[in-house]
Amino acid sequence: MNRGFHRAPGGGVSVTLGKPEIELLRNLLDQMLTLYDVRDPRNAGSGEGDLDDLARAAGLSGMGFSATDEPPADPVLARLFPDAYTEDEEAAREFRRYTERDLLEDKRANALTALRTLDxxxxxxxxxxxxxxxxxxxxxxxxxxxxxxxxIPENHDEVYLRMGPDDPRRPVFSVYGWLSVLQETLVEALW
Structure with a gap:
């Protein structure tokens, strides 16, 4: 697999990716978009759209207003959309209500940009x-x-090295390690 990003002559950054790497990234980004759709109350089909209509009528749409102030039940979504205030549940709910929609749209836009550039x-x-x-x-x-x-623990490299060849987690740890290299080299190339 590729070893990462580097500063490009003339500005920006570059990475060389083969077809298998592109397909893997495309699959992962598509899964993220699906996950974001699950979190978006406009896609929930649970009557929460009425709250969205109310938000639009009150002039709150487009200002980050979300129809939900509940933290996600799914651990992955909870990690992606954490509470801003761990000590104050009411403040966390208010913050979520007024910011989560924008955060969700930003996350979706980032994934779509990455997908588009993979082309x-x-x-x-x-x-x-x-x-x-x-x-x-x-x-x-x-x-x-x-x-x-x-x-996946912080010491994922050490855990990976101790895994047997038949460990079902091995491919996921390998992908995680590669994504870590991509992220680290992108940070280094940008700064």
């Missing part, structure tokens, strides 16, 4: 600064989702 491959993919920032945030979300779902 430039296989081969060397050049990203401008804005696209690179979107990639950085999208990669972080994918890593958080994988890490949470598969309970």
């Amino acid at each position: 430039r491959g296989p081969g060397t993919i050049h990203l401008d600064e804005a696209e690179a920032q979107a990639w950085l945030l999208a990669l972080n979300d994918v890593r958080l989702a994988l890490g949470t779902r598969w309970e």
Whole structure:
């Protein structure tokens, strides 16, 4: 697999990805978009759309207003959309209500940007600064989702080295490690 991003001559960053790497990233980003759709109350089909209509009528739509102030039940979504105030449940609910929709849209936009730029491959993919920032945030979300779902520890490299060849977690840990390299090299290339 590829070893990561580097600063591109003339500005921006570049990464060289083969078809299998692009397909893997495309699959992971598509899964993230599906996960975001699950969190979006507009897609819930539970009558919460009435609250969205009320928000629009009150002039709150487009201002980050969310029809829900409940923290996500799914551990992955809870990791991606954490409470802002762990000591104050009411403040956390208020913050979530007024900011989560915008956060959700930002996460969706980052994933879509990364997907769109994957169409430039296989081969060397050049990203401008804005696209690179979107990639950085999208990669972080994918890593958080994988890490949470598969309970990948901080010392994942050590755990991976101790895994037997038939361990069913081995492929996921391998992908997680590669995503970590992509993220780290992207950070280094940007700064």
